[in-house]
Amino acid sequence: MKRVVLAYSGGLDTSVAVRWMIEEWDVEVVCVLVDVGQDVDTAESFDDIRARALAAGAVECVIVDARHEMANEFCANAIAANARYEGKYPLVSALSRPVIVRHLVDQARKFNAQAVAHGCTGKGNDQVRFEVGTHALAPDLDVLAPARNWGMTRADSVDFAQKWNIPIKATKEKIYSIDENLWGRAVECGAMEDPWATPPEEPMTLTRVRTDRPVELTLSFVAGVPVAIDGVEMPLADLIKTLNDRAGSTGYGRIDMVENRRVGIKSREVYECPAALALIAAHADLEDLVLERDVHHEKARLETRWAELVYDGMWFSPLKEALDAFIAETQTHVTGDVRMHFEAPGMMRIVGRRSPKALYDYGLATYDAEDTFQHADSEGYVKIYGLGVKTWAARQGAKHAIPPRP
Ligand code: ARG
Numbered sequence: 001m002k003r004v005v006l007a008y009s010g011g012l013d014t015s016v017a018v019r020w021m022i023e024e025w026d027v028e029v030v031c032v033l034v035d036v037g038q039d040v041d042t043a044e045s046f047d048d049i050r051a052r053a054l055a056a057g058a059v060e061c062v063i064v065d066a067r068h069e070m071a072n073e074f075c076a077n078a079i080a081a082n083a084r085y086e087g088k089y090p091l092v093s094a095l096s097r098p099v100i101v102r103h104l105v106d107q108a109r110k111f112n113a114q115a116v117a118h119g120c121t122g123k124g125n126d127q128v129r130f131e132v133g134t135h136a137l138a139p140d141l142d143v144l145a146p147a148r149n150w151g152m153t154r155a156d157s158v159d160f161a162q163k164w165n166i167p168i169k170a171t172k173e174k175i176y177s178i179d180e181n182l183w184g185r186a187v188e189c190g191a192m193e194d195p196w197a198t199p200p201e202e203p204m205t206l207t208r209v210r211t212d213r214p215v216e217l218t219l220s221f222v223a224g225v226p227v228a229i230d231g232v233e234m235p236l237a238d239l240i241k242t243l244n245d246r247a248g249s250t251g252y253g254r255i256d257m258v259e260n261r262r263v264g265i266k267s268r269e270v271y272e273c274p275a276a277l278a279l280i281a282a283h284a285d286l287e288d289l290v291l292e293r294d295v296h297h298e299k300a301r302l303e304t305r306w307a308e309l310v311y312d313g314m315w316f317s318p319l320k321e322a323l324d325a326f327i328a329e330t331q332t333h334v335t336g337d338v339r340m341h342f343e344a345p346g347m348m349r350i351v352g353r354r355s356p357k358a359l360y361d362y363g364l365a366t367y368d369a370e371d372t373f374q375h376a377d378s379e380g381y382v383k384i385y386g387l388g389v390k391t392w393a394a395r396q397g398a399k400h401a402i403p404p405r406p
Helices: 010-024 044-054 067-080 092-110 125-137 154-163 236-248 275-290 294-313 318-330 376-385 387-396
Strands: 002-007 027-035 060-065 115-117 142-144 175-183 183-186 214-224 225-230 256-258 268-273 336-344 347-354
Touching: 002 010, 002 092, 010 027, 010 044, 010 115, 010 154, 027 044, 027 092, 044 060, 044 067, 060 236, 067 092, 067 225, 067 236, 067 275, 067 318, 092 115, 092 125, 092 175, 092 183, 092 294, 125 142, 183 275, 214 236, 225 275, 236 275, 236 336, 275 294, 275 336, 275 347, 294 318, 376 387
Parallel strands: 002 027, 002 115, 027 060, 115 142
Antiparallel strands: 175 183, 183 268, 214 225, 214 336, 256 268, 336 347
């Protein structure tokens, strides 16, 4: 019998997928629940979720704690790349899928499975990320997508779960589809499917305004990696959690956008990602201070490509690897502090930055008495810099000037 390792979340679809694959495809199912920092429903624990997988018929349900891996290897790279897809979305779901894929493949090896499986439908990006990612790590493994084959509506799935005594909490009316991890939350469906409709407050957790006092804090970076808040060092996973709470309490971090999915669909997305946006903003600001101009400008071009690749499921790919090498090289001197001011509702300003590696030179920048810049040197420099334009104007007509009065 074929053995399959399923990426299991504990939700309706992946619970139904366990039993459906057993019945329809006659396979043995091992569930893998990867903890990437998702908040489990307060009334539930990972043990409850594990029990549900076993009740659905899984022969085993492995729980993997990947929170530090998610932070240190995935979020850290996204910060270095100032990664925001289409200039906005910090890749919340896109970052977690390669983490999950890594553990799926690892468990598939451990359990001698011939395939991995996921619960994605055919309309989204996550199927692309699971499948391309799996094949990048294990070209020999099959990838199965039961939810693309079963043709059940949500109500059918609920009936199916009841028929097989799978203890699900879902009801036939599900309002929102939510994916979350350390890096934030993606909230879809319900009223938000109309791009004109104001997103409801109800499904939001990280960006609900919980204070009317401003929040000021200082973030410290070493070689591009955030290491401390207000001088208190902590592992990146903890720092992200703390920042989600502190910055999010002022309502900062919500994104409402229409984005282009890999599969050709435009979708309205609402995200909550206070820590991700704050860390990227602070990191980019520190780079303004320490990166040499040409490196800085080139990096900005490549960052766009990096975010597209990761969004498109190419985390494990040769171009992404090559861009990572470039980005890593640029981070050597990105060390210093950034001071941020958050104020409800949802406002953020960077109010100060400093670095022992700053290229900012007070003597060169100041207009005061300490000025060390040689003003006279500029005369010849500017003359030669503008020489081509001057020649063009003289020979081919300065057509942009206001015409002489009659
Ligand atoms: N549109 C976002 C992305 O593609 C969010 C996806 C959320 N995933 C989900 N299964 N609900 O990254």
